[in-house]
Amino acid sequence: MPTEDDLFEKLRIELRRGSLILAVLGALRVERYGYTLRQSLEDAGLPIEESALYPLLRRLETQGLLTSEWREEAKRNKRFYRLSPDGEAILAQLLGEWNAISDSILRLTEGNEQ
Amino acid sequence: MTNLQERYLHAVRWALPAAKADDIVAELRDILTSRQEDREEELGRPLTSEETSAILKEFGHPLIVAGRYRPQQWLIGPDVFPFYFFVLRIVVLISVGIQIAIAAARMVFGDGRPLQIIGQSWGGLWMSLIISMGVVTIVFAVMERAGFPGDHIRRWTPEQLPDVRDKRKSVWESAFELAAGIIFLLWWAGIVYLPIPTGGAAFRMEAAPIFTQLYWPIFALVAVRLVDNLIEWVRPRWTLVRSILTAGTTIAGLALLALIYRAGQWATIVSAGMPADKVVQLSQAVNLSLKIAIVVTGVVWTWQAVVVLWRLLLRGRQRDA
Numbered sequence: 001m002p003t004e005d006d007l008f009e010k011l012r013i014e015l016r017r018g019s020l021i022l023a024v025l026g027a028l029r030v031e032r033y034g035y036t037l038r039q040s041l042e043d044a045g046l047p048i049e050e051s052a053l054y055p056l057l058r059r060l061e062t063q064g065l066l067t068s069e070w071r072e073e074a075k076r077n078k079r080f081y082r083l084s085p086d087g088e089a090i091l092a093q094l095l096g097e098w099n100a101i102s103d104s105i106l107r108l109t110e111g112n113e114q
Numbered sequence: 115m116t117n118l119q120e121r122y123l124h125a126v127r128w129a130l131p132a133a134k135a136d137d138i139v140a141e142l143r144d145i146l147t148s149r150q151e152d153r154e155e156e157l158g159r160p161l162t163s164e165e166t167s168a169i170l171k172e173f174g175h176p177l178i179v180a181g182r183y184r185p186q187q188w189l190i191g192p193d194v195f196p197f198y199f200f201v202l203r204i205v206v207l208i209s210v211g212i213q214i215a216i217a218a219a220r221m222v223f224g225d226g227r228p229l230q231i232i233g234q235s236w237g238g239l240w241m242s243l244i245i246s247m248g249v250v251t252i253v254f255a256v257m258e259r260a261g262f263p264g265d266h267i268r269r270w271t272p273e274q275l276p277d278v279r280d281k282r283k284s285v286w287e288s289a290f291e292l293a294a295g296i297i298f299l300l301w302w303a304g305i306v307y308l309p310i311p312t313g314g315a316a317f318r319m320e321a322a323p324i325f326t327q328l329y330w331p332i333f334a335l336v337a338v339r340l341v342d343n344l345i346e347w348v349r350p351r352w353t354l355v356r357s358i359l360t361a362g363t364t365i366a367g368l369a370l371l372a373l374i375y376r377a378g379q380w381a382t383i384v385s386a387g388m389p390a391d392k393v394v395q396l397s398q399a400v401n402l403s404l405k406i407a408i409v410v411t412g413v414v415w416t417w418q419a420v421v422v423l424w425r426l427l428l429r430g431r432q433r434d435a
Contacts (some may be wrong), residue, residue, distance in 0.1 A: 034141060035148040051174035054141065055182035058134075070140075079141045 020048055022098055024056060025091045028066060031082040033073075057081055065090055118163065119146055122170045129180035138183055146173065189255045197263055198254040204348060205246045208292055213239040215293035292347075295340040302333055317393065318384045319400065324377035331370055338363050357423070364419035371412050380404040 023046050027037055034054055041048055060066045065087035070077050083091065123146075127139050149169055154161055161169075173179065181187070190198050217235035221228055257263075325332070342359040345352055374380065381404060383397040 033144075035145050049174070050145065051179045051182060054138075054145070058138070058183060076144055076147070077140065078144055 016046075019098070020046065021056070021060070022091070022094050024048075024053070024060065025065065025083060025087055025094070028081055028083045028087075029091075031080050033078040033080045035078075037081065060087070118166050118170065119143075119150070122146075122173075122176060125176035126180045129177050130183055134183065142179075146170070149173075186259065188258075190251070190258055193267075194254055194258045194262060197266075198250070201254070202247060202250050205250050206243060209242045209246045210239065211290055211293040212296060213242060215290065215297055291343050292340065295336060295343065299333065299336055299340070302329075302336070317386055317388045317396065320382045320384060322377060322380045322382055324374055324380065328370060328373060331366070335363060335366055335370060338366075360419070360422050364415065364423075367415055368412060368419075371408060371415070375405070375408050375412070380408070 020041075023041055023044070024037070027040050027044075032040065034050075034057060037057075038048065038050060038053055041053075057066065057068075061068055061081070065084055066081050067084045068079050068081045070079050072078070123139050123143055126142060127135050130138055146169065150161060150166065153165065153169065213235055216238075217231055220231045220235075254262075338359060342356065342363060345356055345359065349355075379401055381397070381400045383393050383400065385393045388396075
């Protein structure tokens, strides 16, 4: 039987899963390559598994939300990603949705506390 | 770049989609090298083999890393799974029903020792379960890739659901009926031999020529009834199809019964040492019993047909209202 900590961890991962896409899109308003993107997410308090992040970048690019190009930096070829115009529009919509959900949750939980 | 890292990237490449493998491996190589260099800068020395191994282990198992780049992340997804499980349950029950019916028939007719029959049926049961589950899984995996159940869910309406008052047959009852029908067809076609006792030491009982003349009509009738049973079970709301099948098979069944009745003789007693007068008496007794059975079957079928057609008619009217 799962302990309370296990259950919390499972629910926390579920909660974070959807928000990570939002975080990745938000972070890529500035051009970054995979490794520095992961570091910036970690610095912002949203660490993400590398084996999940890089396939996610590819998927978002296939969906037209990101663009990428190979460029040399520090004597090595790196793949740089940034938000596409379509990605910017979707990010704006998702942020609106995120804020609406956040407001709703706050209203519901504040109501329960009274 | 270490030998260990190259081995790791080779293992990842092996499981990647071929068209993108070079590009993805190049990116992963850069990421792993960056991680290694950062770590070396922290420590102020080159990494040991164990430390490189720890970085790769933390990055993830090659199959998992590569698998996440595939567009298809599952064989049967959560949308298809309820349909898959529903069909799988039906197919498994039919397989089990057929195996039990065959085993029971073999025991009743003494086709081998009981323990031998149980042993053979047990093996046959597992084989048929593995094959049927495999086939259903492959079919649904293909349907998953083809976009099922998108259209099905769009076209679905609550009116298609069966009525609550419908007294549906239990799954086991339906499975048994289907199995019995299939066994009859196999026996009728001569594919399966059931040692039905047709005589004793002094005589032999043979079917009358009418059954040879009506071989194909009887085969077709039982086959269509099987389809009707299957539809009644899995698609109870297909009332039009069921009305046609039920009415058609009932009329055809009664017509066949009338032809059989008109033949006047349904079994022939062939003597194997029995006195002639005894043969005549036995033949009369057997044929009289069969005559009664045919008449009773005709009455029961007519009554069942009236009830079924009346119910279908009522349901159709209620749906139209």
